[in-house]
Amino acid sequence: MEKNYKSFSMELAGRTLTVDVGRVAKQANGAAFMHYGDTTVLSTATASEKPREGIDFFPLSVEYEEKLYAVGKIPGGFNKREGKPTENAILTSRVIDRPMRPLFPKDYRNDVTLNNMVMSVDPDCSPELTAMLGSAIAVAVSDIPFDGPCATTQVGLIDGEFIINPNDTQNAVSDLKLTVASTREKVIMIEAGANEIPEEKMIEAIYKAHEVNQQVIAFIDTIVAECGKEKHTYESCAIPQELFDAIKEIVPPDEMEVIMFAEDKQVREERISALKDRLAESFAENEEWLGLIGDAVYQYEKKTVRKMILKDHKRPDGREITQIRPLAAEIDIIPRVHGSAMFTRGQTQICNVCTLAPLSEAQRLDGLNETETSKRYMHHYNFPSYSVGETKVSRGPGRREIGHGALAERALLPVLPSEEEFPYAIRTVSETFESNGSTSMASTCSSCMSLMAAGVPIRKMVAGISCGLVTGETDDDYVLLTDIQGLEDFFGDMDFKVTGTDEGITAIQMDIKIHGLTREIVEGAIARCREARMFIMDTCMKPAISEPRPDVAPLAPKIKQIMIDPAKIGDVVGQKGKTINAIIEETDVRIDITDEGAVSVSGIDRDKIDKAIKLIEIIVTDFEEGQIFEGTVVSIKEFGAFLEFAPGKEGMVHISKISKQRINRVEDVLTLGDKVKVVCLGKDKMGRISFSMKDVH
Helix, strand or coil: CCCCCEEEEEEECCEEEEEEECCCCCCCCEEEEEEECCEEEEEEEEEEEEECCCCCCCCEEEEEEECHHHHCCCCCCCCCCCCCCCHHHHHHHHHHHHHHHHHCCCCCCEEEEEEEEEEECECCECHHHHHHHHHHHHHHHCCCCCCCCCEEEEEEEECCEEEECCCHHHHHHCCEEEEEEECCCCEEEEEEEEEEECHHHHHHHHHHHHHHHHHHHHHHHHHHHHHCCCCCCCCCCCCCHHHHHHHHHHCCHHHHHHHHCCCCHHHHHHHHHHHHHHHHHHCCCCHHHHCCHHHHHHHHHHHHHHHHHHHHCCCCCCCCCCCCCCEEEEECCCCCCCEEEEEEECCEEEEEEEEEEEHHHCEECCCCCCCCCEECEEEEEECCHHHHCCCCCCCCCCHHHHHHHHHHHHHHHHHCCCCCCCCEEEEEEEEEEECCCCHHHHHHHHHHHHHHHCCCCCCCCCEEEEEEEEECCCCCCEEEEECCCHHHHHHCCEEEEEEECCCCEEEEEEEECCCCECHHHHHHHHHHHHHHHHHHHHHHHHHHCCCCCCCCCCCCCEEEEEECCHHHHHHHHCHHHHHHHHHHHHHCCEEEECCCCEEEEEECCHHHHHHHHHHHHHHHCCCCCCCEEEEEEEEEECCEEEEEEECCEEEEEEHHHCCCCCCCCHHHCCCCCCEEEEEEEEECCCCCEEEECCCCC
């Protein structure tokens, strides 16, 4: 069959990246059939012919579909079909969305869908990265208006050396998981998890990725030059200038500044609501303008706030550019839970609750990554409508909630103790009580304190803060804002979130609304975030709790772990679970055993845990002469008595070994149920364990 499509290839981090255009999905506006090594992803971009009516935002949808046939699996469950997206799929969709959304026209209202279908996975070539590049290429070759191209690179750090686009094995031991997206000139998205990487090293890694992105962009340029479609024209949904002029006559800029300048969010919202009512009354006879008042006022608010910040260095709530809102922290606000803490920063307030459980409660992961099948630390984030004074029925966590939870989880992972040090599954839940900017960073702070209050021996304190940005007409005309509130996030150009310890960075998430950041801005934001998080830890968090409690809460499960010979697991479990169930019934504990022989015993009472462990150790011990045991008489025969010294384990005391004096009948000394101490004599001719009572010293 004659080849009727275009194929392009480049070497990327030692592996071949191939893009087929015009081979499949020809009815989409743009499609890229991506091959990175043996990883295959179909990326498509489609747009509606007309704008969606009645909206004031760009309706972009990004999907990342994980097909389990890509790793040779059949989905579980009754239907045997892929179900709702995994957490990894949702987070990948967000990472694709964030750098690309600002590159579409601001007045574009046509529905656009970017779909990425993972069809095969090579462990050496990330399907997530392949999809990120595929989406950028699919839009670049399409007729959809887009100010690209853009490219994405991942960076790892092993033994102090940067690894470009690391594979699964390298990721498992890397001190850094960094994803950077760039345009030709600037960085447009940063996502990172790190083991306390110093700020200077992080900046070096970011711009190492930026260099690689330029090679990929040059490659995309060759594809677009040969296969790119002419961008289509579209119906602009920009607000008419006549409407803006009319609004300014009714509400001059000076009055608008007074409306926007309020420390309290509710006060400002009440003023804006009154303003909209006033404009609706003024434009009552102009139906076309009436429908645009909301968007027009939003644009007027945005211009006013940006002018106040950029020209006057005046923030809406009256703070200085580097000033953090009032802070408060407290622990143990919820009784009976294993750990709790509340962190308040201005009108942002998060309560976090920590729960500890045996490792068997760790979350099982069912996805395409073969190296990560479970996780023992889970952070969940909830954002109810009351936290922003709205009324809306909860439909469960959305993509935003999952993304915020994952960011706070990533922030604390590097300081958690190992499973060997602390054999617990850990879940922290952040409940948003009140929101006015950077709840994910408040979640990080409250989670850290909640873990310490629960007695989790984290290595260091972690805090987080968000830095904002307002830019002018030139690259050197900008203002960085420490601790942005909601209004500054909505109307500003950047939300740069950084978490870390006093030694380095543990997580970054950067969102922007402009076409990239200069290196000076990136370095300035990272430095500003370090200064702010140190202030938060020293002045707010440490006074509430400065180090982890020495023990877990009274109502938290106590867990002890021992290792046994895997060959002895069957002895502990017993026939049909009889032995292990007898131990559980006797000691009121929970016992979990791994295939490797790790035995975890958990319960509320430490004495009962110790008793269960002692019984298990007896069962798995190879019996030697001279060992002392305590046993229960379970059977009496003419020739002696049988003792159970551990569930499922019995031995015999011959009548001659019961007493130092001669006895005629066993019953003269022993009765069923008696508890006696015995010494092991080894095994008799029949292979049974033989005991003596009279030789116990």
